[in-house]
Amino acid sequence: MRCLLDPCTFLWIVAGAKDLSPAASQIFANLANEVFLSAVFFWELSVKQALGKLPLPGTLDCFLVEEREQQWDRRAPAERASRSSSAQTSPAAPRPV
Numbered sequence: 001m002r003c004l005l006d007p008c009t010f011l012w013i014v015a016g017a018k019d020l021s022p023a024a025s026q027i028f029a030n031l032a033n034e035v036f037l038s039a040v041f042f043w044e045l046s047v048k049q050a051l052g053k054l055p056l057p058g059t060l061d062c063f064l065v066e067e068r069e070q071q072w073d074r075r076a077p078a079e080r081a082s083r084s085s086s087a088q089t090s091p092a093a094p095r096p097v
Contacts, residue, residue, distance in 0.1 A: 002034045003036065004037070005035060005041070006041065
């Protein structure tokens with residue numbers, strides 16, 4: 001399944017919030033599912049940060065990169081290794097969240 005995360009769901013996942021339903025948690029945790037973020041996602045978070053509604057420890061881009069890497073590590077160490085070897089043969093291969 002391909003999943004498109006909205007900003008609230010992403011923030012709930014990275015915060016380990018109880019607001020995330022068990023069904024949504026299972027979908028995210030299932031390694032067979034691909035998880036994506038849209039361009040609007042980045043715009044929405046940048047607006048929230050600019051308005052002071054999203055306090056972050058650093059810049060938005062650093063936060064997103066760090067959280068993406070942490071979530072990637074939690075979801076699939078084996079999958080990450082296989083994608084990394086395929087990325088060596090295809091550097092432009094897309095990577096889900």
